[in-house]
Amino acid sequence: LDICGVDVVCEGVHRPLEETGGGIVEVNAAPGLRMHLAPSYGKPRAVGEAIIDLMYAPGDNGRIPVAAVAGTNGKTTTVRLIAHMLHQHGLRIGMTTTDGVYVNGQMIDDGDCSGPKSARNVLLHPDVDAAVFETARGGILREGLGFDHCDVAVVTNIGAGDHLGLNYINLRHNGATVIADYGHNPDAMVALAEAVERIATGKRVVVISGAGDRRDEDIRRQTEILGGTFDEVILYQDACQRGRADGEVIGLLRQGLVGASRVRHVEAIDGEFIAIDRGLERLATGDLCLVLIDQVQEALAHLKARCSG
Structure with missing residues (x-):
C-alpha cells in the first residue's frame, strides 16, 4: 500500500500523540480528497498533486507502451x-x-x-x-x-491475405476430422476451402453462420465459395445479429448456395451448439467437418466435450 488516509483525534499535530492523549481512529486504503481540497474549516491542501508526485517521477506522463x-x-x-x-x-x-x-x-x-x-x-x-x-x-x-x-x-491486410484463424484447432470425432475456426469473410473462406481440398478424403460438412455487420454480397460470397468444396451445409444464426433482422443472415447464406456445384444437403438450425451437434451427427469415419464458430470460448469447450483427441 503506497497511499492511505490516516484519521487522527488529537488536540494538535505539533506534538506526538502520546504526549497529548491522541490516537489513530482509522487507516483508510481509499481515502477521499474533498475534505482536504475544500475543507469546511482551515486551509485547503493540494493532496492530489502530492499523490501524483509520489507515484510518478518528474517528466513521467504515466503512459504505457x-x-x-x-x-x-x-x-x-x-x-x-x-x-x-x-x-x-x-x-x-x-x-x-x-x-x-x-x-x-x-x-x-x-x-x-x-x-x-x-x-x-x-x-x-x-x-x-x-x-x-x-x-x-x-x-x-x-x-x-x-x-x-x-x-x-x-x-495485417485489407481484403486479401492468408487467414490464420485460431491456430487450426483440430479434433477427432468417431474417426472423423473436426476443424474449428473463426473465419468470417470471403478471404478466410478461400483459405479454408483450399486447406480442406488438400486434407479431406471422405464427405465434407461445414457448420457456418454469418456476421450481420458485413455487406450482403460478402455474406453471400462466403457460401458461394464453400459451395464448391462441401457436400453438406449446416446454417445457424449468430448470438448477436449486429443490426440484422431475425433470419436475414441465414437467408443471405442460402442465396449464396444457389447453384452450388457440390452441395447435396442444406439445413438451418436454431442455436450454435445444436448446429454443431447436428454437424457431428452426420459424420462417419474418414469424413471432415469444418465448424465456423461464433461464441469462441463456449463453442470450443462444447466441441472438446463432444470430441476426443
Whole structure:
C-alpha cells in the first residue's frame, strides 16, 4: 500500500500523540480528497498533486507502451505474437482480442472484445505494463478508438491475405476430422476451402453462420465459395445479429448456395451448439467437418466435450 488516509483525534499535530492523549481512529486504503481540497474549516491542501508526485517521477506522463492491430485477417494471431514478445521481456501484458480480454495471461472477460471499451478496461487496469489491442473496424466506426495514441500500429491486410484463424484447432470425432475456426469473410473462406481440398478424403460438412455487420454480397460470397468444396451445409444464426433482422443472415447464406456445384444437403438450425451437434451427427469415419464458430470460448469447450483427441 503506497497511499492511505490516516484519521487522527488529537488536540494538535505539533506534538506526538502520546504526549497529548491522541490516537489513530482509522487507516483508510481509499481515502477521499474533498475534505482536504475544500475543507469546511482551515486551509485547503493540494493532496492530489502530492499523490501524483509520489507515484510518478518528474517528466513521467504515466503512459504505457501501446500496440494496435487492424486488418481483415490475422489480427488475433498477430496480437498474440506481439503480446508474447513483450512478455518475454518481463512486462505484464494487457491484451484484447475477438475471443476475450487478457491481463498477464489470465482471461478477465470473454467474447468479442476488440472494441474501444475493452481497450479502455485494459488501460485502466493497475497490473498492466504494456497493452496490445485488436482494433476491429466495427468498433472504430461506432465509437472510435479506446486510446489517443499508440506506439506501434499494424495493418495485417485489407481484403486479401492468408487467414490464420485460431491456430487450426483440430479434433477427432468417431474417426472423423473436426476443424474449428473463426473465419468470417470471403478471404478466410478461400483459405479454408483450399486447406480442406488438400486434407479431406471422405464427405465434407461445414457448420457456418454469418456476421450481420458485413455487406450482403460478402455474406453471400462466403457460401458461394464453400459451395464448391462441401457436400453438406449446416446454417445457424449468430448470438448477436449486429443490426440484422431475425433470419436475414441465414437467408443471405442460402442465396449464396444457389447453384452450388457440390452441395447435396442444406439445413438451418436454431442455436450454435445444436448446429454443431447436428454437424457431428452426420459424420462417419474418414469424413471432415469444418465448424465456423461464433461464441469462441463456449463453442470450443462444447466441441472438446463432444470430441476426443
